[in-house]
Amino acid sequence: MHRDITKRQRAEMEIKQQNQIIEHMWEAVIITDPQGRIEEYNASASRILGLHDKRPANEACKQHLIQITDNVKKTGRHEEEYVIGDPASPDAIYMDCLAMPVIGRDGDVVRIVSVHRDVTDRIRRQKEQDERTIQKERSMRLESLGKIAGGIAHDFNNLLTPVLGYAHLARSAAEKESPVYHDIDRVIKGMEKARNLVRQILAFGQKLDSTRSIEVFDDLIATTLSLLKDSFPPSVEVLWTPGCADTRIQCNKTLIDQLFMNLCWNAVQAMHEGGTLSIKTDQKGDWAAIRSQFQLKGDDHVRLVISDTGPGIDAKTKNHIYEPFFTTKGSSKSHGLGLSVVHGVVKAHGGTILVHNIKPHGACFEIYLPATKDHNIAANQPEFSDKHQYRNNKETILIIDDEEDVRKILRRMLNDMGIKTLCAESGPRAIEIIKNNPNINLVITDYLMPEMSGEDFAKTFRLHNKSTPIVLLSAVIEPRTVREYRAWGVNALLQKPVVPEDLYEMICAQLDGENKA
Secondary structure: OHHHHHHHHHHHHHHHHHHHHHHOOOOEEEEEOOOOOEEEEOHHHHHHHOOEOOEOOOHHHHHHHHHHHHHHHHHOOEEEEEEEOOOOOOOOEEEEEEEEEEEOOOOOEEEEEEEEEEOHHHHHHHHHHHHHHHHHHHHHHHHHHHHHHHHHHHHHHHHHHHHHHHHHHHHHHOOOOOHHHHHHHHHHHHHHHHHHHHHHHHHHOOOOOOOOEEEEHHHHHHHHHHHHHHHOOOOEEEEEEOOOOOOEEEEOHHHHHHHHHHHHHHHHHHOOOOEEEEEEEEOOOOHHHHHHHHOOOOOOEEEEEEEOOOOOOOHHHHOOOOOOOOOOOOOOOOOOOHHHHHHHHHHHOOOEEEEEEOOOOOEEEEEEEEOEOOOOOOOOOOOOOOOOOOOOOOOEEEEEOOOHHHHHHHHHHHHHOOOEEEEEOOHHHHHHHHHHOOOOOEEEEEOOOOOOOHHHHHHHHHOOOOOOOEEEEEOOOOHHHHHHHHHHOOOEEEEOOOOHHHHHHHHHHHHHHHHHO
């Protein structure tokens, strides 16, 4: 009898110890009967799952436990990951569940023990890692597409240069009221559209033209918005909240305008039945973390936030929205470079772009750009007058370009302006010509040439000649070129395709400046 009592006491002690262990486990432990009804649970189950002695479990929890019980009775085991709350909410809790049966002496299931572990931190870390991987792959894909785009734009601009140039010459030779004049004018307008398309391709490839200035960020956005909002449908309400009244950025104003217009129209088109377009500027956001994550420069920033009340952006679309000609509009609607241009403009300005969905519905784009403390900066390109006078063959210009068609059209344009010309197909050949013609007044050199680049030519030329102006001509003017061209000894930049007016104004700015000196 004494031995039986001792044995029973020991068993009760072990059960008590086991219950204490279960009670203090970090994991939620729930014991149910064979029908899935709760019999026991520990403190963690109360804390995590909201179970309480004084109130029944909610319907979702009861149904879940019944499902677990049924699976265990069928298969002898149950494993799953599930989420408590809205998966899109930052308050969602991710759980890992393992359930096993307790078998009675007759071989029937008498209880189900399920252990529920909070794995929210692990799931979130994995999601962040997956997002970083997707972002890296997206960046690599866009970088590759950008290189291809830049190459296409370079070749296309070289092809456009003689075509557009000869068209301008033909129009200037025609009678202004003649059918020929108007026909050629329509050809030129068509080619101008092609030139603008190339500029968009260059923007996507982050190989942008050079003119930058200091702009008050709010003024820049407000001016464009005032012109833009009148074209929105009446069903779209615009909310504008400026927050950077005294903050400036160094930017290509035209491209920032294009970025802003593309984002606004993208938002408006997403709201088929109308809605609210919200635009605000501020300097909020964790700039230090963003700058570190995306390797951005600058100690300060501005943020442009554009959101809509449309359907939002699904994960599949989000991975492709910055690719050129990607669309969700269907094959019958126009496809363009809209968001790919936005991406290119932001990157070329040293910033980054984030996109996410907002509650209850809609998409939100956040643009971060470096701010500047400078208040004034001259644009890289000079401003020109509208004068177009014959220069009476007083000057000689050397043209260097490996493309024969480009050399020919430039020579023709300059000759028609009353300027004598010499031509070279390469940098080494140009140096020979210069030795025999010391009275050259200006050099126009292509940037990308096989034997000697325009950069290398300029550096070599400046070793012996410090004063003769050099104009660097290129189908693609990259940000690096804009930053460094003066250090090479280059006086000005000119982008292909070149039209007579642009060429004449550039030459006047250089030669008249030289003559005045």
